[in-house]
Amino acid sequence: MTEDAFDWRAYPPLELSPILSAALAEIVEHGYEGTTVRKIASRVGVTVPALYYHFENKQAMLRELLDRAMRIVLTHARAALEEAGASCVDRLSALVEAIALYMAHHRDLAFLDSERRSLTPGNRAEYVSRRDELERELRAAIDTGVRQKVFRTRYPDECSRAILSMCQGIAGWYRPDGSIDPQTMAMRYVDIALATVRYQEQDEAVR
8 A cells, every 4th residue: 555545444533614513513412303503503603694604504514414424434435345356255344344434433424324314305315325325335245245155145135234234323332432442343343244144254165
């Protein structure tokens, strides 16, 4: 890896404008419906008209935060897949590792996935189409493994959804000051994902 190469395992601290940072904190604390523009402005220390100069409404802030979330996780997931190469085991492992690390390092941002229901239909459709890329890549890796008889699951659809849901759950329980660091936790989730698709290393014929 060159000095300037992108390290998909590294998740630097989130850089948000004061307004978006306040909006994120308010939504995590009170939920989208319980958050008001007035509360966000008060947290930032600006007037409501000043906040509206930057964002049209609360919906625009949620849309921007979710867009930021998808840009981060997809950038890391794509880089992980590029490094993984063609192996279905490596691709599934890299995806799970990248997603798990994202959930651990950006828990608040990841939590916003539960607020996608609050998006307008157009904004929700755009967000879901990008979010679905992760599930498509998981499913593609699993399908390849099933065809190659590397993964022995009979339920590839359910496996891809279950693995993604499992990873998303990290944002709800993981604490950086806990007993497990993000990388160790991510590798445990890789092991769980491989067990979910019934991968047995000694049976891997094509990798």
